[in-house]
Amino acid sequence: MNLENIRIVLVNTTHPGNIGAVARAMKNMGLSQLYLVEPKLFPSSEADARASGATDILASATVTLTLEEAVADASLVVGTSARGRHIPWPIMDPHQLAGVVASAGQQQVAIVFGREDRGLTNEELQICHHHVHIPSVESFSSLNVAAAVQVVAYELRMAFLRQSDAAKQAPQWGTPWDIELAEHRELELMFEHLESVLVEVEFLDPENPRQLMPRLRRLLQRAMPDKVEVNVLRGILTSVQKKSRSR
Amino acid sequence: MNLENIRIVLVNTTHPGNIGAVARAMKNMGLSQLYLVEPKLFPSSEADARASGATDILASATVTLTLEEAVADASLVVGTSARGRHIPWPIMDPHQLAGVVASAGQQQVAIVFGREDRGLTNEELQICHHHVHIPSVESFSSLNVAAAVQVVAYELRMAFLRQSDAAKQAPQWGTPWDIELAEHRELELMFEHLESVLVEVEFLDPENPRQLMPRLRRLLQRAMPDKVEVNVLRGILTSVQKKSRSR
Numbered sequence: 001m002n003l004e005n006i007r008i009v010l011v012n013t014t015h016p017g018n019i020g021a022v023a024r025a026m027k028n029m030g031l032s033q034l035y036l037v038e039p040k041l042f043p044s045s046e047a048d049a050r051a052s053g054a055t056d057i058l059a060s061a062t063v064t065l066t067l068e069e070a071v072a073d074a075s076l077v078v079g080t081s082a083r084g085r086h087i088p089w090p091i092m093d094p095h096q097l098a099g100v101v102a103s104a105g106q107q108q109v110a111i112v113f114g115r116e117d118r119g120l121t122n123e124e125l126q127i128c129h130h131h132v133h134i135p136s137v138e139s140f141s142s143l144n145v146a147a148a149v150q151v152v153a154y155e156l157r158m159a160f161l162r163q164s165d166a167a168k169q170a171p172q173w174g175t176p177w178d179i180e181l182a183e184h185r186e187l188e189l190m191f192e193h194l195e196s197v198l199v200e201v202e203f204l205d206p207e208n209p210r211q212l213m214p215r216l217r218r219l220l221q222r223a224m225p226d227k228v229e230v231n232v233l234r235g236i237l238t239s240v241q242k243k244s245r246s247r
Numbered sequence: 248m249n250l251e252n253i254r255i256v257l258v259n260t261t262h263p264g265n266i267g268a269v270a271r272a273m274k275n276m277g278l279s280q281l282y283l284v285e286p287k288l289f290p291s292s293e294a295d296a297r298a299s300g301a302t303d304i305l306a307s308a309t310v311t312l313t314l315e316e317a318v319a320d321a322s323l324v325v326g327t328s329a330r331g332r333h334i335p336w337p338i339m340d341p342h343q344l345a346g347v348v349a350s351a352g353q354q355q356v357a358i359v360f361g362r363e364d365r366g367l368t369n370e371e372l373q374i375c376h377h378h379v380h381i382p383s384v385e386s387f388s389s390l391n392v393a394a395a396v397q398v399v400a401y402e403l404r405m406a407f408l409r410q411s412d413a414a415k416q417a418p419q420w421g422t423p424w425d426i427e428l429a430e431h432r433e434l435e436l437m438f439e440h441l442e443s444v445l446v447e448v449e450f451l452d453p454e455n456p457r458q459l460m461p462r463l464r465r466l467l468q469r470a471m472p473d474k475v476e477v478n479v480l481r482g483i484l485t486s487v488q489k490k491s492r493s494r
Contacts, residue, residue, distance in 0.1 A: 021391065021394070024390075024391060024394070025390070025391075025394055027384065027387045028381075028383040028384060028387055028388065028389070028390050028394070029383065029384065030384045052389075052391070053387065054387065093405070094401075095405065134275075134401065135404060135405065135408055136275040136276065136404075137274065137275060137276065137277045140274045140275055140300065140301065141275065142275070142299075143271075143272070143275050143397075144268065144271060144272075144299070146394070147268070147271070147272055147275070147393070147394065147397040150390075150394040150397050150398060151397060151398060151401045154341075154381065154398045154401075157382060157383075158340070158342065158382065161382055
């Protein structure tokens with residue numbers, strides 16, 4: 001587990017003070033990679049003030065126009081979500097998330113936080129492999145974005161320290177993933193390929209797609225496919241196309 | 248475990264915005280008892296704004312002049328601390344703290360957070376039974392006070408939910424503490440008694456007390472004495488005094 005490989009992605013943050021508070025929380029917990037997707041105002045003196053010394057994280061932050069860009073090279077993309085979205089998605093609490101990230105070894109991980117007033121859109125949540133939910137009180141469930149980052153970063157640090165302690169006590173045997181996981185963009189290309197094949201084979205009606213693609217995404221992303229597996233899937237799709245077109 | 252019996256105590260908070268952010272974090276996690284020891288400015292519109300709907304917690308907050316007052320009827324008093332104080336004290340991380348609080352049943356619990364710029368004083372830390380430390384990066388260790396409350400409140404909520412889940416699955420056998428724990432003020436009277444006896448028996452030199460009382464506090468507070476035990480200790484002290492004076 002390498003905290004350097006974990007990025008915090010903030011989508012459309014409205015209040016610059018929150019960006020500063022996020023930077024501080026990250027630095028306190030040993031995280032350093034901050035991505036900002038279309039922030040309303042950045043850089044700003046308010047963010048600097050609330051960062052309280054974590055201005056190095058603000059200075060090195062990456063600003064992007066889309067969420068896609070911010071997560072393109074990540075192998076594990078996790079979105080923060082309230083409960084009860086339209087389609088149920090694999091959901092974890094922050095402690096479970098930290099366990100998954102710890103077992104991801106040296107992979108690039110992106111944890112995505114939504115807007116102050118309405119979180120992430122369904123489309124944004126659907127490109128995430130997993131969702132993480134901080135178990136708040138149902139009648140007052142919306143955490144401040146910096147508070148949410150603090151909780152997640154805290155659990156990541158705790159997992160990191162557990163792993164460091166364990167590493168000190170005993171040599172580590174084996175790694176969970178020998179083959180590199182697929183990157184987000186590789187998965188996206190695979191899903192595009194899949195969708196076109198599904199249309200081609202008339203399983204998917206483009207006029208009435210319902211929730212088919214989100215459900216397939218959920219299934220495959222949950223499995224966190226590696227690069228070889230994605231190549232295999234792509235190979236199958238290509239074969240289906242060839243067959244379909246040769247009729 | 249009853250989240251209603253857990254109070255968050257903020258000592259000499261300088262920025263009213265932080266008080267509001269603390270209220271929000273508490274309400275998100277199901278806590279409701281807020282105590283403010285000599286806040287610089289309260290109530291305030293800035294606190295209300297940052298509370299983002301948790302103004303009920305601000306409205307019902309208890310303001311006191313001293314930390315003693317704020318924790319007088321608590322049986323477990325925990326102070327948040329950076330590492331490396333003068334005298335080592337029993338120190339836990341927030342996860343361990345939540346476990347201890349969960350096993351405290353219906354006891355009143357106070358968790359004390361210090362000033363934004365310099366935390367709690369040594370004297371304040373010494374009235375705490377335990378210290379809790381959020382394992383931050385050593386070179387950038389100081390969390391925003393609302394962020395620290397958020398992490399602790401999150402761990403308390405997680406423990407509460409685990410206990411609720413466990414309670415649903417199996418009946419609870421036994422309780423860890425049959426006798427009520429001593430309240431803080433009962434312990435204080437006992438320590439005063441102890442100190443006077445130690446002076447009386449010339450073990451403690453009031454001109455040069457060194458760290459004797461803090462060390463005794465640490466020892467006894469760590470044990471979390473119940474009411475009967477405190478009465479026994481007081482009885483011993485009274486006996487010593489009688490003996491000493493009858494010579």
